[in-house]
Amino acid sequence: MAADGVDKDDKDILADLDREAGEYLKDAEIARILSAFKLDAYAILDLQPGVAESDIKNCFRRKSLLIHPDKTKNPLAPDAFDRLKKAQAELMDEKKRERLDEAIADARMLLIRERKWTVDTPELKSPEFAKDWREKSKEVLIDNELRRRKQMKAQLAEEGREQRKAEMEIEERKRKRENEQAWENTRDNRINSWRDFQKGGLKKKKQKTKPIG
Structure with missing residues (x-):
């Protein structure tokens, strides 16, 4: 012991x-x-x-x-x-807590309106109302989350469209530069071809105007 x-x-x-x-x-x-x-x-x-x-x-x-x-x-x-x-x-987080508090307050007001009570109704202090308030808060929070996700999805879709638009514009400018460069690269060939064409035309013209003797 x-x-x-x-x-x-x-x-x-x-x-x-x-x-x-x-x-x-x-x-x-x-x-x-x-x-x-x-x-x-x-x-x-x-x-x-x-x-x-x-x-x-x-x-x-x-x-x-x-x-x-x-x-x-x-x-x-x-x-x-x-x-x-x-x-x-x-x-x-001040902003996140504020959004949560707002949703919970909204749930309380929704219950009061649904039951046609006032903010001074004694039942607001009952355990039964506290339980109902928690359940209503869940509904409001779920609705808010679904709305947030929908907005996020729409935002991402819009950002995707803007991204694709920007990419298409970049690609279009790239093609334009390539075409301009290709055109510039063939400039000498075009000039020479034109000169040859001009010379050939002048020779034919002289041949046509040569007197027959």
Whole structure:
């Protein structure tokens, strides 16, 4: 029996239990991150919209220490850690966070209008509304992402057309230069041919005008 009343075997068992509990928490957090809605950085970090920047930093630090691939053998840890980093980076980017906050606010207003409520309706503070708000936010974020991809596709198509147009213009100028160069290269031949033609014409003319005697 040890001096503190716990023998070595018991200490080993307690240590094993602590390790198992730690791994369980890591696995649970990894599973939560990977199941969170990808387009909502707040959901990935398990934060409420509008939190302070310091809260974002502290939350990321705690969670990154918990699920870092160097701290767990879970094969999904790298994917979860990468998603956590991207979510933190998005919330630390002022413009990206502003777009996300705007989408979440839009979702809230859409629900209020659909239900013909006002901003003072008591139900807005209920857990049921919070759940519905999260689902509506998903819809808005998905719509925004689809619109963004459509715009990106159209932009790329337009850029492709502009690129092809520029390439055709370059090719046309190249052909024009080549034609001009070819024309210039045959200049002497054309001049000589013309001179020979002129000489031949003069000889025939003289022959026709020679008196018969």
